[in-house]
Amino acid sequence: MKYLPLFFGLAGRTVVVVGQGAAAERRAMLAQSAGALVRRLEAAASGDLGGVAAAFVATGDFEHDRLAVDIIRQACVPVNVVDCPDLSDFIVPAIIDRDEVVVAVSTGGASPTFATILRGRIEALLPERIGALARLAASFRAQVNGLIADPGARRAFWRRLIEGPAGRLALTGDASGARRLVIGDLHAVRQAERPIGGAYIVGAGPGDPDLLTLRAARLLQDADVILHDDLVPPAILGRARRDAERISVGKRKGQAGWAQKDIEAEMIRRVRAGETVVRLKAGDPFVFGRGGEEVEALRAAGLPVSVVPGITAALGVAASVGIPLTHRRLASAVTFVSGHSAAGAHAADWPTLAARGHTVAVYMGATEAASVRDRLLGAGTSPSMPVAIVENGTRPDERVSVGRLSDLARLAVSHTSRGDAGPSLIIVGEVAAFAASEEQLLEQVS
Secondary structure, X not given: OOOOOOOOOOOOOEEEEEOOOHHHXXXXXXXXXXXXXXXXXXXXXXXXXOOEEEEEEOOOOHXXXXXXXXXXXXXXXXXEXXXXXXXXXXXXXXXXXXXOEEEEEOOOOOOHHHHHHHHHHXXXXXXXXXXXXXXXXXXXXXXXHHHXXXXXXXXHXXXXXXXXXXXXXXXXXXXXXXXXXXXXXXXXXXXXXXXXXEEEEEEOEOOOHHHOOHHHHHHHHHOOEEEEOOOOOHHHHOOOOOOOEEEEOOOOOOOOOOOHHHHHHHHHHHHHOOOEEEEEEOEOOOOOOOHHHHHHHHHHOOOOEEEEOOOOHHHHHHHHHOOOOOEOOOEOEEEEEEOOOOOOOOOOOHHHHOOOOEEEEEEOOHHHHHHHHHHHHHOOOOOOOEEEEEEOOOOOOOEEEEEEHHHHHHHXXXXXXXXXXXXXXXXXXXXXXXXXXXXXXXXXXX
C-alpha cells in the first residue's frame, strides 16, 4: 500500500492554505468542514507556521508550489499540494460524508477521477441516514461495554443492533423506535431472553425487479422470512437472501388463500420469536394492499413495524406503456379505484369519476370490466372514451389492449380467460389513448 489511510483530527487546530483561486478555496472549505481554523496565505513564510497542524498548497505554479513545500517542511508541518502527489506528504481522497460515518476512497494519486467514480458507486450503496445509525450505536456504547463482558457476545450484540430491526428503524428515521428496541434488547440480555425481531411492510413495485427501492432490496437480503403476495413475481423473490424462508400468503379472487387475520397472527408470532419479517406486497403496501391493517395489528401487539413504500401499479404500469396519468391539456385529476371492495367499504363516486379531464385507474378490475363500463356510462362518460388494459405491466410478458369504453368488457376477455392471466390494470380517460397495443405497434413497424 502506497499510502497509509488515516483520519486526522483537525477540530480547533490551525490549517494553512497557500494560494488563491478555486482549488485553494476547495481545500479551505474541506479543512473547515472538519472543524479546522483556516489561515489563508498568498505565499509560505516560516513565521506563519508555528502551531500549524497541516498545510495545503495550491498556487497554480509548480515552482511556487515547490518553494512553499520546502519552507513548510522545514517547519515539520505535513503538506499537500493540489494535483501533485510527488510533492505531497499526504493526499486528499474522495470523501463520502454521512455525519459520523466517513468513507475515503483513494487511488494513491494515480487518478482522482477514478476515485470520484468509485466514490459515487459506494455512495449509492450507503443509506442516507447511516450517520443516525452510528449515533445510535455510540449512545449505547458505555452500557453495552459495561453489561456484556465477553468480547464475542459483545460483537454479536453490535452486529444485531446494526443489522437487525433497531438499525433498520434508525435508517428509516425512527430514532425513538430504534432506541426502544435497543433498550429492550439490553433488557433481554440482562434477563437472558431472546430479543424480539421486527416487521417490515414492503412494497415490491409493479413487477420489474429493477423498480424495487434500495431500501426494499436491502431488506430482502436481511429477512429471515418473507410473507409475500401471490402477485409478487419470481424475479423479485429472486433478489432475496437465499436462505430466507419464503411463504406465499397471497389471495386471488375465487381462490382459497390465507385469511388476513391469519397473516397478521403469523407476523406477530414470528416477530415475537426474534425474526426479521418482511411482508412483501405487490405495488405499494398502502394502496389497496391492506398494509394499514397489518400495521394496526402489529402496533396493537406492541411490536416494532416499519413501512417501505413501493411504486404503485398505476404509476409504474402507466409509465411503462407511455400513459401520462395527468396531462396539461387532457387530465387534471387522477383517481385510484378498486375493482372489488371489501364489505362495508365506501362506494366510489362514479359521477365524479365520469367527469372530463379525470383519469381513472382501476385496480383488480379486469374481471369487473363490464361493471366498470356500466357504472361509468351510467354516470355520463362518453362511450368513445379511450381505455387501456395493461396485464403484467413493467414485466417482460406485458400485454396491452386499447380501445373505447363501450368495448371494455370485450377487451378484458383476453386478460381474464387464460389460466395464467396476470394482474391487470384498467386506465380510463383521454390519456389512455397514448398507449399502443401490441398489434398497433406491429402495424407501425410493418
